[in-house]
Amino acid sequence: MKHAVSIATLILPLLLQAADPVFVLPTPNRSLFDHTEEGNQSFFAPTTSGIWQSGRYGCTRTSGWQFHEGIDILHTQRDRRGEPTDPIYAAADGIICYVNDNSGLSNYGRYLILGHKIEGIEIYTLYAHLNQIEPGVVLGRKVLAGATLGRMGRSSNAAGIAKYRAHLHFEIAMVINEHFDHWFAQRKPGQTNDHGPWNGRNLIGLDPEDIYKEQSKLGSQFSLLKYIQEQETYFTVLTTAGDFPWIKRDSALMQPSDTNTDQAYEISFNAYGLPTRYRCVELPAESPSQGWKLIQVNEAIHKAYKCSKKITGKPGAYRLTETANEWLDLLTYRMTP
Ligand SMILES: [Zn+2]
16 A cells, blocks of 8 residues: 555545646557548557457457456557657646556556546546656656656566557546445455555546547537536446445536435446436335345447446346446445444
8 A cells, every 4th residue: 555645635625627628648649530440550559359449448359248448559659679668648637646566466567547636526547557657756746637657568467468569558437436445355355455446446447539539529618527427328226325435526426306315326327337427316115125226227238238247137127247236335335434
């Protein structure tokens, strides 16, 4: 934990309201905006499959069954030894929340996370597989969009990344629960968590490619809050779990409701399980035994997003998977005093 700023200390006063535009690209690679096949091939680093689409966010791997939580941005510069030298830039104004400079501790390798306050919501950007982190990049420091954070590399604790596909793995994400490390210690006794709340399992990513393109299209009209709220709903859950951290932190995602009680919430999730909207609802006559229950599933999304793995069963008899139940357990987890 010596390389971590606890999420509790970063809340509001330290976080900056982002300037316009919200996000800049995190490397010198600009081919994303070419909108051509060649542009995509120059922008996205493919997996060993060689298919550029596998560098995109979403159900882009293993014939659609594997989720890629960010985008892999291909290098544009190399030194004599063929190592990438692209500088890595802060994607938005923010503060440095986490630095992992021990590449052996994560398949992200050497990585860092910035925290941003954008339109009332806490957003995090993650920069992975770095070769080097700038000496001035220290926890708690404020950075402006475009500031150099380090240099692209190929670091990872897993199988090596070949030079030809050296890339930045980049995520725009939300934190699920700031008490992740307590949840993990309780639910996964004996397992190791080297990264406190900054474990990749506690981050849920949005699609950076889509965000950059929307922002480019809409200019100053782009609203990240609106973008999140307007995500198509995959499934809806009713929970009686009470004021868990997400509800308190990202109250901007709360929808108007007929009831003022906060005894139960209806939560809408997007295709990848990101909670996008909340609404207070009346306490149901029969409380769900687990603390939540599935109330609605969008069949079209269910068919289209094989990698999501949140819902199983057939139309009329859908149920949450074990993965989804664990997800909801983490989302609604509250530390008992
Ligand atoms: Zn990646």
